[in-house]
Amino acid sequence: MSNLRLEISKDFAFDAAHYFEHKEKDHPFSRLHGHSFQGTVTLSGSPAEDSGMVKDFWEIDSEIKALRDRLDHRLLNEVEGLEHPSLEAVALWVFERLDAVLPGLVSVEIRRPSCGEKAVIRRG
Ligand SMILES: Nc1nc2c(c(=O)[nH]1)N=C([C@H](O)[C@H](O)COP(=O)(O)OP(=O)(O)OP(=O)(O)O)CN2
Numbered sequence: 451m452s453n454l455r456l457e458i459s460k461d462f463a464f465d466a467a468h469y470f471e472h473k474e475k476d477h478p479f480s481r482l483h484g485h486s487f488q489g490t491v492t493l494s495g496s497p498a499e500d501s502g503m504v505k506d507f508w509e510i511d512s513e514i515k516a517l518r519d520r521l522d523h524r525l526l527n528e529v530e531g532l533e534h535p536s537l538e539a540v541a542l543w544v545f546e547r548l549d550a551v552l553p554g555l556v557s558v559e560i561r562r563p564s565c566g567e568k569a570v571i572r573r574g
């Protein structure tokens with residue numbers, strides 16, 4: 451059993467607008483537009499003896515909700531730390547903030563399903 455690794459994941463979703471300043475003026479990506487985003491937060495650890503849980507999903511969810519409120523129905527360019535709001539930047543932004551409050555965090559994945567795109571930040 452010692453070479454096994456247990457991971458638990460929680461999904462979330464948000465809708466947000468953004469634009470890219472680095473694109474030329476008439477490029478579609480430089481114009482304000484929106485996407486539906488999905489995310490997955492993954493923690494690794496051992497289940498506690500008294501609960502059988504690595505971490506209560508309810509507690510994970512409350513940390514995710516606090517961050518989600520800062521992204522959902524926002525203009526991402528106005529969010530501190532997301533001045534260049536690529537999928538990669540959003541994944542890193544979420545990882546850095548959850549890492550401070552969720553011990554055992556191993557990865558954050560942010561997806562844009564309508565485009566078939568995702569960015570994953572993994573520890574290690
Ligand atoms: N490496 C990256 N490349 C691009 C990113 C990114 O975040 N990382 N982002 C974009 C733009 O956000 C662009 O809007 C994506 O557009 P597109 O793939 O054309 O998808 P739609 O606009 O059609 O998406 P809908 O959500 O279905 O409207 C480009 N490159």
Ligand SMILES: [Zn+2]
Nearest residue numbers: 468483484485
């Ligand atoms: Zn976009």
